[in-house]
Amino acid sequence: MVALSSERPRSALKIYLDILVTVRDEGNTKPTRILYRANLSHDRLVKYLGELSSKGLIEERQEQDSKYYILTQKGLEFINQVKKAEAFVMGFGLAI
Amino acid sequence: MLNLLSGIVALATSYYAYKNNKLVGSILLKYISAGFLLLGVGLLVQAGAEHLANQTPLDAVQAVHTRSIEVVSLVLYTIIQVVAYGVFAWGYGLSAFARKQMPQNAPVPGAAATLGGKLLAAAIFALAVYVAGQIAIIVLLLLIVVQGVRVFTHSKSNLALMVLFGFALIFGGHLLMLAGVLSSKGVVFLIGNSIEFLGFLGLLLFLVWSGRVVK
Numbered sequence: 001m002v003a004l005s006s007e008r009p010r011s012a013l014k015i016y017l018d019i020l021v022t023v024r025d026e027g028n029t030k031p032t033r034i035l036y037r038a039n040l041s042h043d044r045l046v047k048y049l050g051e052l053s054s055k056g057l058i059e060e061r062q063e064q065d066s067k068y069y070i071l072t073q074k075g076l077e078f079i080n081q082v083k084k085a086e087a088f089v090m091g092f093g094l095a096i
Numbered sequence: 097m098l099n100l101l102s103g104i105v106a107l108a109t110s111y112y113a114y115k116n117n118k119l120v121g122s123i124l125l126k127y128i129s130a131g132f133l134l135l136g137v138g139l140l141v142q143a144g145a146e147h148l149a150n151q152t153p154l155d156a157v158q159a160v161h162t163r164s165i166e167v168v169s170l171v172l173y174t175i176i177q178v179v180a181y182g183v184f185a186w187g188y189g190l191s192a193f194a195r196k197q198m199p200q201n202a203p204v205p206g207a208a209a210t211l212g213g214k215l216l217a218a219a220i221f222a223l224a225v226y227v228a229g230q231i232a233i234i235v236l237l238l239l240i241v242v243q244g245v246r247v248f249t250h251s252k253s254n255l256a257l258m259v260l261f262g263f264a265l266i267f268g269g270h271l272l273m274l275a276g277v278l279s280s281k282g283v284v285f286l287i288g289n290s291i292e293f294l295g296f297l298g299l300l301l302f303l304v305w306s307g308r309v310v311k
Contacts, residue, residue, distance in 0.1 A: 013120065013121075082119060084116070084307055085119045087305075087306035087308075088112060088116045088255075088306040089120055089122065089125065090306075091255040091256050091258060091259040091302050091306060092124065092125075092259060093243070093244075093256060094122055094125070096119070096120050
């Protein structure tokens with residue numbers, strides 16, 4: 001039987017989406033802000049930020065002593081694709 | 097025409113399931129994509145056969161001048177449908193669906209008793225396959241609808257409701273089509289076919305709605 005959405009742990013794709021949406025909504029986003037909004041541990045945050053940066057979905061910037069992240073155009077397109085996929089699979093009782 | 101349009105909707109759904117599965121990586125989406133692909137191919141094959149033979153599969157089981165193309169296309173189409181809905185049911189946890197068309201032509205007197213006997217046997221065979229196939233399809237569709245109710249009850253999602261509604265109409269359509277065949281009432285069959293097409297339209301609406309960017 002297919003596990004319904006609320007019974008599953010968060011997938012990597014869902015975590016990606018949560019991080020990217022946070023960066024999109026916040027603008028120049030500090031890691032701490034992503035940590036709280038995406039509800040991640042520090043280790044996992046570092047891991048996923050690294051993956052998203054390497055895929056070109058977010059960019060890391062340095063300003064004085066602060067590090068922050070911005071969403072790239074590719075990241076914005078990725079959010080749209082995932083949102084559409086999420087809507088599609090929801091019709092069949094799945095979650096991303 | 098209904099078969100052709102329904103086939104296009106089925107193939108479009110298969111494509112979107114395949115495309116979204118590249119992101120999501122769900123085995124259920126693979127089954128959904130495969131099932132709709134089979135269904136779409138079957139519908140297009142049937143639409144093509146009807147166009148070439150200028151008759152519907154139901155004519156094949158009712159007219160004395162049945163030709164092999166109608167019988168073959170009817171059998172092939174029914175088998176494809178059963179497999180397609182079986183794929184859905186397997187992947188979905190349980191479920192399925194199918195289709196057809198109909199006008200009734202006046203039978204033409206057979207040229208010889210032997211030829212008439214063979215044609216009659218072919219028509220009876222085609223009818224038996226069709227009825228058996230439709231029963232299997234209806235059972236599978238019932239399972240899909242039950243699962244759809246479960247999904248909607250859990251998620252309360254409008255998108256899940258659209259999918260449920262689509263499959264429910266297809267299920268109802270098949271019930272009426274089978275009733276039409278068994279009672280030889282063309283109107284009943286036609287209504288069932290139309291309701292089934294509305295089910296595919298419901299799925300098309302779901303495709304369009306889910307394709308809109310959601311904030």
